[in-house]
Amino acid sequence: xxxxxxxxxxxxxxxxxxxxxxxxxxxxxxxxxxxxxxxxxxxxxxxxxxxxxxxxxxxxxxxxxxxxxxxxxxxxxxxxxxxxxxxxxxxxxxxxxxxxxxx
DNA sequence: AGCGTGACGGTCG
DNA sequence: ACGACCGCCACGC
Numbered sequence: 001x002x003x004x005x006x007x008x009x010x011x012x013x014x015x016x017x018x019x020x021x022x023x024x025x026x027x028x029x030x031x032x033x034x035x036x037x038x039x040x041x042x043x044x045x046x047x048x049x050x051x052x053x054x055x056x057x058x059x060x061x062x063x064x065x066x067x068x069x070x071x072x073x074x075x076x077x078x079x080x081x082x083x084x085x086x087x088x089x090x091x092x093x094x095x096x097x098x099x100x101x102x103x
Numbered sequence: 104a105g106c107g108t109g110a111c112g113g114t115c116g
Numbered sequence: 117a118c119g120a121c122c123g124c125c126a127c128g129c
Contacts, residue, residue: 021110021111022112022113025111032112033111034111034112035109035112036111037110037111038109038110038111039109041110042109055110055111055112056113057112060110061110062110064110065110
């Protein structure tokens with residue numbers, strides 16, 4: 001498993017859903033590689049919807065990454081649900097690979 | 104080779 | 117529920 005696998009997973013996240021760094025890392029066989037996943041995002045090709053990757057608390061990336069409010073707008077535009085405190089509602093919007101057909 | 108750093112996460116008080 | 121702490125891991129200096 002390599003960072004290419006992470007990119008592939010990110011490319012699968014549908015609009016309106018998000019995944020966490022730790023989640024991605026675990027899926028590619030690095031259970032303690034959350035930071036590794038984050039680094040992968042920093043080096044990710046622009047095509048990748050890396051704005052759909054957030055931390056385990058539902059917080060977005062620091063403003064200096066995408067620019068002030070940018071990631072927020074992107075997610076809002078896609079229909080991601082935010083809590084009153086400004087965090088993403090992970091309970092509703094976390095993307096679970098393979099669970100799509102499990103209604 | 105050693106040390107500090109960070110788009111993180113789980114635990115503990 | 118929240119903040120403080122510590123542990124991980126790859127990178128750059």
